[in-house]
Amino acid sequence: MLKNKNLASLTLILLITAFALGVWHLHTPAPAGSPLPLPQIPPKAKITLLPLDGRPPCRQFVINGGRIAGLEVSVPPGELQDYYSLPGNTQGMKDWLMNDLSDSSAALISIDQLLHGGLLAAREKNASHAEVDSLTAYLRNLHEKYPAVPLYAFSILPRLTPQDSIDGYQERKDLIAYSRLAGRKAAGLAVDENELRRLEEAIPPQSLSAYLAHFKENEYLNQKLIDLTREGILTKLVLGQDDGEAYSIPNIEKSALLGYIAASGLDSSRVFLTHGADEIALTLLAGIENQRTGFAPKVCLDCNTPETLQKIMPYMAVDMETTAREKIALLGGEETNNPEEADFILFMSAIDNKEDTLKSRAKSTARLNKYQLAGKQLAIVDLSQHFTGSECLFPQLLEEDFPVSSLAAYSGWNTASNSIGTASSQASLYLAALSACEDKDEAVQTAYAQSAFLQGRIMEDYYYLKQDIDEVNNSLKKAGYTNTADLDLEHNYRWATAMLQKSLNGHLSAYQNTRAARTPYQVAWQKGELTLALHHLKIDASFPWPRTFEVNLLAYPELHQIP
Template sequence: MKKYLPLCLLVGLISLTALWHFSLKSAPVAEKAVPAVQYEKNILLIPLDGRPPCRQFVIDAAAIAGIKVQTPPTELQDYYSAPGDTAGMRSWLKENLAANQAAIISIDQLLYGGLLAAREQEAPEDKQQALINYLRELHQKYPDIPLLTFSILPRQTPQDTIDGYQERKDLLAYSRLKGRQAMGLSVDETELARLQSAIPAASLQKYLAHFAENTALNQKLIALVQEGVLSRLVLGQDDGEPYSIPNIEKEKIRQLLADKNISPDKVCLTHGADEIALTMLAAYTNNLTGWQPRIYTAYNHPRTPEKIMPYMAISMADTAREKIQLIGGQPVAAPDTADFILYLSANDYEQDTVSGRSQACQYISAQLQAHRQLALVDLSKHFTAQETILPLLLDSNTPLNELTAYAGWNTASNSIGTAAASASLYCAAIRQAATLDAAAAITQANIKFLHNRMLEDYFYLKADIDMVNHSLQKAGYHNTADLDLEHNWRWANNMLQNSMQKHLAAYKHAPAIQAPAAFSTPAGNFTLSLRDLQVELSYPWPRTFEIYLESTPYLTTTVP
């Protein structure tokens, strides 16, 4: 005799089976490709030069905020030691400004043709005045479009046209002693007199005239701010040291600003160069909405705040304060009151700070688990992987896509400015996202910038650059800062691409990168998963110092 299940039980089982089957089949439906970010504003950028940090970083980070950046055509732009077309650049700017809501303008590009050209060329009074007249005319033609300008103080390294190893060495020593003397510190007067006698008079005059010329230019630019021609002026310091002639000139400008009672919102001094356009972009977006991001600064070690990193004139803490002020941020005393945490790591094996990296990783993981926004600045005193935090985060499977920002390239001012600016752009955009799709698109643009920075700042600058340089040098190419476009530059590109693609193959499959990233936003909660990551890369200039790197993350979003 066959036994049958009661009808009610049978119907219940069928219903449960159908529900289970439907759930299995329906789960992937909730997962979809992330839409592209929608551009809502246009900004024109005259970059400091054609290198990616000065141009491409701004374009990619602006996408996070839904801003499309328009830059000059390649034929007008500088290329390594070849200056840009300043006359063509000015014409292009005047012709294209009307289609944009604001312009971020490098004075060095308009006057000299880029940063490298500014280090070597002279700008006498008539050349400076022609630029001042042009800026007035530009403002008169477009009075409602803000002109956000920046100019770089000369670095203390002598111009390349001042030749001779000993001569250049003596000039640097002279600059450092004069800097100490200006600060009221005791110096060896005998040594100072010896250096002044040893340096050829023509070389010393040319060296000092470079700084005097720049000070005269900056005085004219400050006057334009007072007239209302320029909406803002940022004066950066390239490759600074604690004591130098550039610091003397900077102090003159600082005193001028104090005497004229000019607000830092109008004219400010900062350390750094390459990152200034990006920080000005963040400041502009914050100013539009009147938002002041609340920023809590944390450090990997008790000695880090006062640490002065290579090519810097001030400490990590002072650099952070500068960059927070520059983007219009507000320092806060606790992480739970902050819009984002700016975490500064500056490891140095000579001072035994490396042993604390595990605790730093634990802190970062805890903040991410608490769904706090965190921008990581991962610096190394000796530019080595062993002093950075990222490899430990990878090994501990920390969900790196949840980081708000990452930077660890070159100087502390570059990295802190880049991380603070990109984090500010993301936090500003995500708080205004009206829909989940918009929030996911903004986050995807941020993750793209995040991977760009991790791949270049860690994998290239802490590993591959040495490999490429050593390979070139072993083959007899000793000047890696001036490669032959027809021979070793192509070989260097091949080495770069092969090595970085190997890194990418392991990196994109690492659990720390594959882990679904959870986001809680005003528009709602969602999870992003990385399905693939592709990279384009090359040397933009015939040298190995920097690379062009553009990642394309393929992400899917899931809504709970």
Template sequence: MSRFLKNRSLLILILVPFLALLLWNLRQLQHPAGTPVSPQETMTRRVILIPLDGRPPCRQFVIDAGRIGGTEVVTPPHELQDYYSQPGDTKAMRIWLENEMNSADAVILSVDQLLYGGLLTAREKQASAAEVEELLRYLQELHQSHPDVPIYAFSILPRLTPQDTIDGYDERRDIMAYSRLAGRKAAGLPVDEEKLAKLKDKIPPASLARYLAHFRENAALNERLIDLTHDGTLARLVLGQDDGEEYGIPNIEKFALQGYIKDLGLTEQQVFLTHGADEIALSLLAAWHNAQTGYAPKIFVQYSDPQAKDRVMPYMAVPTGTCTEEKIRLAGGKTAASPEEADFTLLVSTNDADKDTLASRADCVRILKKNLAKGQPTALVDLSKHFTAAETVLPQLIASKYPVNRLLAYAGWNTTSNALGTAIAQACLYRSSLPAVQNDDEAIGLAAAQIHFLENRLLEDYFYLKEDIDVINGTLKKAGYTNTADLDLDRNYRWANLMLRTSMMRHLRVYRQTDAFRAPFPVDAPSGTIWLQLHDLQADMSFPWPRTFEIYLETTPFFERLSSAPAT
């Protein structure tokens, strides 16, 4: 009996704190400190988007970010869109676009989607001369029939990696080595000519011919698109370099196109070359919105450590500083010499555990807290050389109780160009929209759209891509999957998505109770400063394609309006 009482006492000691915490959490959810609000969207513009492909970064990001700028972003029906290796219906999509033009303020379109049916298909498929001419005529006729609707087009240069149709590990390795050496030679650097010749001899002639032809065809297409920009058919053309490296045959094409653009006397406002692919539509939306509102952002850039600006991160052909300045110019902004003359600060962290840079994370936290105290809006780009949580700033930011919903933007997706383009676009859309706010309801609606996009990025870029993806991949491999980039979701969709949701919801339950998440944040409104607080955050997530590389994620934030400013 005494043993029973002892065990019961121990059980009570364990359960009482747990039940107290549970009751406290329930009370917080049921009895907010302020008044619950239901934000209202105000859409004043309409943009048609033909996305690079159907993945969320290329499509859903742009739709969600459009809401920050009061812009309805309309995309083709799902039945016309590509799905993984299945190309989109290019002919039906062109008909759909033409029918939608009458009610559009602008069009942002992917040439790779309209010609090939998406990025993955563009990497493999060869377009005939007749198919290219048909697309070019379509674009000319589209402009002629709707001259007041500007067309912003973007096209992607092929990456260094060979097409999937070129098979065999040794063959692909030799082609990539040959491409890198050929790129160094074209850049005027010394190379081992004997090694270059031996590599060429090892590669099957048909495979090398297919690889090189891909660049020639792409260069010819892009020259014709540049011509369409020169004659005014396209309001702007952006050429993106996908998964670049410092030296390679893709750079030979890029430099040749730069020469062609210069010969025609075109400016960066007409044709812009950038590193990256997935984020280009979002950058174009921000650039267009900045032009519509007359906003030319001045951005002060801070780096996590003295070497961060010159660090070349994975899948990039240029240092981080070069890419940063490029993405700022693409959005229509310029760098500021000091925080005092800037509209906002862009803090860029490029941590690399191999270079012993992890101490810079604490420096980033100090910078963010200092900027917060000064009232300097700051966007954080949280890059990781090895895509690991240990190299990121966010966990230290949460642990320090920094109010994360006061970040102007956050991005830490897979490549430097993706993350920079996303963060700069979000920050610009929010800042350029503030002057147009007419009343408190619109101010709250703008803040809600901003927080929605921000929380989506925090959950995916950190909690999924730095915490969960490796665990999920490991579980899949234990279950017999040798390639997590090619899942059989027809057979295991429910199981894979249940594993995703279980893991992410575990993070979300903890994150929602942190001081960093629950801290109130101010909203500029015509009546003065409004204070909002996130009362709850629900999330829906799934794998949009049969691979784990990206997820579909949509959050639903629940807000409350505080009656007064919180005590400091």
């Protein structure tokens, strides 16, 4: 009798499973077409990259973007690269760069890496005038050795937040308040002078001096770089403002540099100021590819609500519209108000539960569907005011079976400048590459690289950063970690990575079997067209640094060609 009951239970379970699988297949298209082999084509050119730091957005994204364009992006060996709070080997970087340019078409050079050993090190160090002068002499020598190789340099202005070496809670709080008031006063706005004096007196003199000296030293550095650009040593210089606010001491330095640029007779084609940091190298790469192919993308801006254009997101000093226009200009594009003539639509969604903008998602998806049916390329920036999945547009796209694998770009990283810069650069690289494709093999190679970048962004920016990171952090805290930004990966790397991969693979399994992911899409180049579909997706994810803030995520799509 017990055996029969067990058999009946097993039969019931199998029937339920079969029914569930049947329902699943009703909602998921069966794989179609034939596997598309990846051709092996030599790179069209080599670009040397000295990255801002070793994090994926600064290094791996540029490598992946180069693959879309058929470019080899050469990066320094890992042993020279910075690792979290450990700065990179600056002399080793100089030696490597001096040798690597021998067969390069251009160089993208992070001044923060070359001078300090990375962005985090640059936030803590002050460079003496002698060190800056030594750097400028090196850049002169580099140009003299390779006069035909354009040098694109980028330097990041110090952020509002005090250096970590100023670690007193109250003095850090007072310095931030002081910086904001000083910035407002410098902009000609009324401030509470008594409060400004009180803060000035309350902050320990050595802390205030160290804080202010950081900006003065950085101003001297950037003036010297502007001089090199005026002389033609540097082909282009980009100055980025990292984690900015509307009024602060960093903006005082920025204003002084704008005056210096104007006095030097340089325009934005030679020295460009932008808000952001991590995305600058990728945007410069897109600009180089546009010059190489003669492609100048026309970009139309659209948003989830009209108010989004004027919205200032966390860690930003300017609104979304200003940021988007900066990134379009930096990559050599042109804004258009006419969607019909646009090469791609840059659609920006910025949802805030407290402002009741969730209802905009349905209207946004309807507009995106119209664009897609009209054959327009779409780059989606999917931002969340509180960094939660519930404020993202992406789940609405999945629910309504929007063909996400057809997107020219998707990005929803931590700040608006990172996301807008990454999405616009990816879309531009993709379309520039297609415009220059000579045959099917080149188009296939571009399509593979594009899909790998796109699917990686979806898995990290939506699934990891808006969902999985909370699960991982909560598990770490239960295990006794109080600071997930300072993990002991030397002893717990396998456990932390296994937890990360388990969480992500659960979402991957569900995502890759949605209609939204598997719907076929067209890839058109100047001499033909392909219809492709995502058949299967694998990912590899790990923590590049001992913190959970970002992951090194590589996506490996299997694409099928549909007859």
